[in-house]
Amino acid sequence: MAAGESVREGFMALVEAHRGIVHKVVRVYCWAPDDRDDLVQDILAQLWRAYPSYDPARPFTTWMYRVALNVAISWVRTHAPRQRATVPLDPDAHDVSAAGLDPVAAERVRALMAVVRQLEPLDRALVLLYLDDHTYRDIAAVLGLSETNVATKLHRLKARLRQRLETFA
Numbered sequence: 591m592a593a594g595e596s597v598r599e600g601f602m603a604l605v606e607a608h609r610g611i612v613h614k615v616v617r618v619y620c621w622a623p624d625d626r627d628d629l630v631q632d633i634l635a636q637l638w639r640a641y642p643s644y645d646p647a648r649p650f651t652t653w654m655y656r657v658a659l660n661v662a663i664s665w666v667r668t669h670a671p672r673q674r675a676t677v678p679l680d681p682d683a684h685d686v687s688a689a690g691l692d693p694v695a696a697e698r699v700r701a702l703m704a705v706v707r708q709l710e711p712l713d714r715a716l717v718l719l720y721l722d723d724h725t726y727r728d729i730a731a732v733l734g735l736s737e738t739n740v741a742t743k744l745h746r747l748k749a750r751l752r753q754r755l756e757t758f759a
Contacts, residue, residue, distance in 0.1 A: 601641050604650050605634065611654050618706065618718045619662040625669065633661045655719065655732040663711040705754045709747075716743055717751070 605612075612633050620626045637657050644653050691699065706717050712733070719729045726740045733740070 597641075601638065605637060605654075608651055608654055611651060612658055614718060614722065615655070615658040615662050618714050619666050619711070621707070629662060629665050632665060633658045636661045652728060652731050656734075659715045659718075659732065663715065666711045701755055702751070705751055708754075713743070713747055716740070716747060720744055 612630055615633070616626045616629050620629050637654065640657055644650070706714055709717065715733060716729065719732060724732070726737045726744075729735070729740045729744075730737045735743075
């Protein structure tokens with residue numbers, strides 16, 4: 591087996607094992623199915639281009655989140671005007687009832703996602719990582735912030751989210 595093949599196979603195995611990260615990031619930044627597909631492709635392409643710079647001494651998931659979020663944030667900046675004017679035609683695009691949640695919990699998740707979609711791209715990344723149970727240290731590593739900055743931003747974000755979610759109640 592050639593060295594290039596083993597590198598490609600190692601990369602593919604890591605991406606497959608952690609593909610949920612890409613899909614979480616894409617769901618937070620895109621809501622049209624075609625846009626989600628395009629962003630997945632962009633993220634995977636960038637992961638492959640950046641893979642030679644990955645340091646195996648560090649967690650792959652942290653590196654993967656960082657690349658995926660950077661691509662998604664850049665994508666949003668480029669596509670924001672079109673995305674704001676787009677309403678998904680797929681009625682199940684954000685259907686959380688299929689996730690096995692009761693109707694009340696499903697409605698709460700829909701309300702949270704509606705509020706999260708209105709946040710700035712960096713704030714969306716903070717919320718995504720926080721909701722995915724990452725430590726402040728991990729979030730700081732992914733986003734290139736200090737732990738103190740993460741704590742401060744999350745504290746302020748939680749207060750804003752609570753306030754905005756009260757309007758949905």
